[in-house]
Amino acid sequence: MRLLLIKNTAQFLMMRAKRCFAYIINFKKSQYLWVAVLTLFLVTGIHSAVGQPPVIPIAQHLLEEGRQFYRDGQFNQAIEIWKQAAETYQQQGDPLRQALSLNYLSLAYQATGQWNNAQTAINQSLELLKNRSTQETISIRAPVLNTLGSLQLAQGETENALATWQEAESLYTQLGDQEGRIGTQINQAQALQQLGLYRRSQQILTRVAQTLQSQPDSSLKASGLQSLGVALSSIGDLKNAQEILQESLAISQKLADKNSQSTTLLSLGNIMRLEDKHSQALKYYQQAADMAPDTLLQLEAQINQLSLLIKLQQWENATIVLSQIESRVPTLTPSRRSIYAIVNFASNLMEASPLLTDTRSRQLASLLASSVQAAKTLFDLRSQAYALGTLGRLYELKQQWREAQDLTEQARQLALAINADDIIYQWQWQLARLLEAQGNYPQAIAANTAAVDTLQSLRKDLVAINPDVQFSFRESVEPVYRDLIRLLLTPLTPSTPISQPHLQQARQVLESLQLAELENFFREACITAQPKQIDQIDQTAAVIYAIILKDRLAVILSLPGQPLSYYETRISQEEIENTLDLLFQSFNPAYSNQIRLQLSQQVYNWLIHPAQEKLTAAKVETLVFVLDGFLRNLPMSALYDGQNYLIEKYKIALTPGLQLLDPQALSTKNIKAILAGVSEKNEGFSALPAVETELADISREIIATKLLNQDFTRSRFTKQLEQTPFPIIHLATHGQFSSDPEETFILAWQDPIKVKDLQNLLRIRQQQNPIPIELLVLSACQTASGDKRATLGLAGMAVRSGARSTVATLWSVRDESTAQLMTEFYRSLSEQNRQTSKAAALRLAQLNLINSPQFEHPFYWAPFVLVGNWL
Numbered sequence: 001m002r003l004l005l006i007k008n009t010a011q012f013l014m015m016r017a018k019r020c021f022a023y024i025i026n027f028k029k030s031q032y033l034w035v036a037v038l039t040l041f042l043v044t045g046i047h048s049a050v051g052q053p054p055v056i057p058i059a060q061h062l063l064e065e066g067r068q069f070y071r072d073g074q075f076n077q078a079i080e081i082w083k084q085a086a087e088t089y090q091q092q093g094d095p096l097r098q099a100l101s102l103n104y105l106s107l108a109y110q111a112t113g114q115w116n117n118a119q120t121a122i123n124q125s126l127e128l129l130k131n132r133s134t135q136e137t138i139s140i141r142a143p144v145l146n147t148l149g150s151l152q153l154a155q156g157e158t159e160n161a162l163a164t165w166q167e168a169e170s171l172y173t174q175l176g177d178q179e180g181r182i183g184t185q186i187n188q189a190q191a192l193q194q195l196g197l198y199r200r201s202q203q204i205l206t207r208v209a210q211t212l213q214s215q216p217d218s219s220l221k222a223s224g225l226q227s228l229g230v231a232l233s234s235i236g237d238l239k240n241a242q243e244i245l246q247e248s249l250a251i252s253q254k255l256a257d258k259n260s261q262s263t264t265l266l267s268l269g270n271i272m273r274l275e276d277k278h279s280q281a282l283k284y285y286q287q288a289a290d291m292a293p294d295t296l297l298q299l300e301a302q303i304n305q306l307s308l309l310i311k312l313q314q315w316e317n318a319t320i321v322l323s324q325i326e327s328r329v330p331t332l333t334p335s336r337r338s339i340y341a342i343v344n345f346a347s348n349l350m351e352a353s354p355l356l357t358d359t360r361s362r363q364l365a366s367l368l369a370s371s372v373q374a375a376k377t378l379f380d381l382r383s384q385a386y387a388l389g390t391l392g393r394l395y396e397l398k399q400q401w402r403e404a405q406d407l408t409e410q411a412r413q414l415a416l417a418i419n420a421d422d423i424i425y426q427w428q429w430q431l432a433r434l435l436e437a438q439g440n441y442p443q444a445i446a447a448n449t450a451a452v453d454t455l456q457s458l459r460k461d462l463v464a465i466n467p468d469v470q471f472s473f474r475e476s477v478e479p480v481y482r483d484l485i486r487l488l489l490t491p492l493t494p495s496t497p498i499s500q501p502h503l504q505q506a507r508q509v510l511e512s513l514q515l516a517e518l519e520n521f522f523r524e525a526c527i528t529a530q531p532k533q534i535d536q537i538d539q540t541a542a543v544i545y546a547i548i549l550k551d552r553l554a555v556i557l558s559l560p561g562q563p564l565s566y567y568e569t570r571i572s573q574e575e576i577e578n579t580l581d582l583l584f585q586s587f588n589p590a591y592s593n594q595i596r597l598q599l600s601q602q603v604y605n606w607l608i609h610p611a612q613e614k615l616t617a618a619k620v621e622t623l624v625f626v627l628d629g630f631l632r633n634l635p636m637s638a639l640y641d642g643q644n645y646l647i648e649k650y651k652i653a654l655t656p657g658l659q660l661l662d663p664q665a666l667s668t669k670n671i672k673a674i675l676a677g678v679s680e681k682n683e684g685f686s687a688l689p690a691v692e693t694e695l696a697d698i699s700r701e702i703i704a705t706k707l708l709n710q711d712f713t714r715s716r717f718t719k720q721l722e723q724t725p726f727p728i729i730h731l732a733t734h735g736q737f738s739s740d741p742e743e744t745f746i747l748a749w750q751d752p753i754k755v756k757d758l759q760n761l762l763r764i765r766q767q768q769n770p771i772p773i774e775l776l777v778l779s780a781c782q783t784a785s786g787d788k789r790a791t792l793g794l795a796g797m798a799v800r801s802g803a804r805s806t807v808a809t810l811w812s813v814r815d816e817s818t819a820q821l822m823t824e825f826y827r828s829l830s831e832q833n834r835q836t837s838k839a840a841a842l843r844l845a846q847l848n849l850i851n852s853p854q855f856e857h858p859f860y861w862a863p864f865v866l867v868g869n870w871l
Helices: 004-014 029-044 046-050 057-071 075-091 095-111 115-129 135-154 158-175 178-194 198-213 219-234 238-255 258-274 278-291 295-311 315-331 336-349 358-377 381-397 401-417 421-437 441-457 468-476 478-488 500-522 573-586 593-607 609-617 629-633 690-701 714-723 755-768 791-800 815-830 838-850
Strands: 541-549 552-558 565-570 622-626 651-654 672-677 703-708 728-737 745-748 751-754 775-783 805-809 864-868
Touching: 057 075, 057 095, 075 095, 095 115, 095 135, 115 135, 135 158, 135 178, 158 178, 178 198, 178 219, 198 219, 219 238, 219 258, 238 258, 258 278, 258 295, 278 295, 295 315, 295 336, 315 336, 336 358, 336 381, 358 381, 381 401, 381 421, 401 421, 421 441, 421 478, 441 478, 441 500, 468 478, 468 500, 478 500, 478 541, 500 541, 500 552, 500 622, 500 791, 541 573, 541 609, 541 629, 552 593, 552 609, 565 609, 573 593, 573 629, 593 609, 629 791, 651 838, 672 690, 672 714, 690 703, 690 728, 690 815, 703 714, 714 751, 714 755, 728 791, 728 815, 751 755, 755 791, 775 791, 775 815, 791 805, 791 864, 805 838, 815 838, 838 864
Parallel strands: 541 622, 622 651, 651 864, 672 703, 672 728, 728 775, 775 805
Antiparallel strands: 541 552, 552 565, 728 745, 745 751, 805 864
């Protein structure tokens, strides 16, 4: 029964839906607790498998008692018990079981963040097993290596952890222990994810699934499938995760295993929530609560349910669930798990002002204070830090600044003491808010800067660890960056200009936020960035950084060789976003031209007008935009100054940040391209008859290889990429950009190619060919309807394709105008008598349509955007 505990712990990491990014164990050293408990499970049955020497009943009882404390989250009690067991086995002259006890002890130390003690215990265990090669020694050495791997992963030694788990797998194979092999394979998949090797991780998890499928239905199989489902959801494979969890649920129902059913239902609820299937998520949460065999599991399900009801503002239903939770919370037995449940409950309730009466506030304060004391009794500094900080948050809501600051500082110090960066940043940010509320702006900036710095150090751990990050990012990470930018752009006095150091830092933080958003989009942190200034790239370009804050639209202007400039429009975030949304809708030709021009000029006045004199004086030719929020969904080329569109005055480019640019000019000598497209009706998408003309016309302008319709399959496209190292890849086919990478794709013949698949195809090509991808063109894509963050998919496609530049469309345009624009674009690029930049070529192509009576409306030319290198 060696996989049984995974389901509890993996679920433990999944179950707190709304605020789990802030309150769940999923970063750095603490994020690997589920691996550690998997390791505990892998050694649970060892005492009965070892054989000789004979078992000492008292010591054996201590081992089991310690395991029970560990399962209940009472880690310090487990430590004391397992210390006694190790000493007893030492006195009895039983080095194998002493090594096993020390192995357990290391796991408990890891759970409490006592990393030095954990290392000492596991080293002692390995030393006792040294130079022993009997079957019983191997049966203990395998799980000890599992524990060592979890410790190495927690300490950032990911490659060492992977190697250790591979060795453990070899030992389990030698023992014929299938369950042990499965456990180490899941652990290896976790390490591979941390190394960014997602394909290899997926392959391992697929093998695990195949192994489990071949086994007869049993509790072991149900638990293994449940663990696998959680692992798949953690890397964003929600579809397969859901299928695996449904299979696990069916087996648990067949076996009438209520605990397994409840935890699996919780996992399914979390996946439904991630997919915005809220009614189904609520149904699963309710079923999990009804099925739960114990109060704590029932409570955890109800807290998830309450969290979602609060998000949906279903106050009547939330009140019913809240009363049920309030009746059960006082009955909880103190443990880390119960403290986390209380903290999560409090955090959710604090987000629901209609429910947070004065009486409930006092009850919450008492509940959290009791949790602090319980954590002290358990010697659990991590739980204590969570409870203290959350209590500080409650005082913050009540505007009791001094008490809130004292509690927050205590929580921050505790988190520092155990080197728990994932907790530290939360209380640094909370401290910043409290200092700002008291008018102490310099210290507030310092505290918020420290929070952002901590988040930067956690880059690899902010993504791809838990799928809940995807919907928590905007709640628990993004605001930390935005608050710092707002503080930096707030003058100390009304008459004091923003200092250059503050402007420079605000620009850097905005670029870091853009990078963090992209990494969250992909759920992996492997985007390489190098700080750059516009002076190093293009002396005729200006960069316009625009960010939407709660009370203003803020703009930073960067001109070569000049100090940064700042201007703002004081207007609410709601009004900004409503205006931008109306402008986006007005690009439909059915809308009034007058309304569109008015809205376009209003946004022009926000972004460009205050800088116009400086742009003219500096003889700027290219405007490079680093945009925020829904601004990214709008074509900057169609902004209107009252007489002209912006594209009529400037070349225009977009970038998530200069730090991501590879500033190399395109060589226009003998331009060559791979052209691929679909002109016929395909996979439910309408025909694009002009695609055939588009590819034919482009072929007359440049040297090209074509794949059209049935020839544009994934396999043929891959083969062409490998055999034809052309610098331009042009894809004329339906596609979609979305804030969900699973919904970001281009359409090959009867085969959607998702953004991650395309990324892998292009990167394989780059590894085999020295010629870089200079330009990726996606000429018939569109942003997902109703998705205000859809251009994350466009930016993600641009960045992760490895192409220096990407040309794409914000919405689907008539393919006749697209064909005309693209032909003109390549004609301009390939002119031999002059060096034309990509931004200049796109501008000339757009002007060509503007001057055409048939296509002069911005609907036809404005959606074409250049992302990345504009040279």
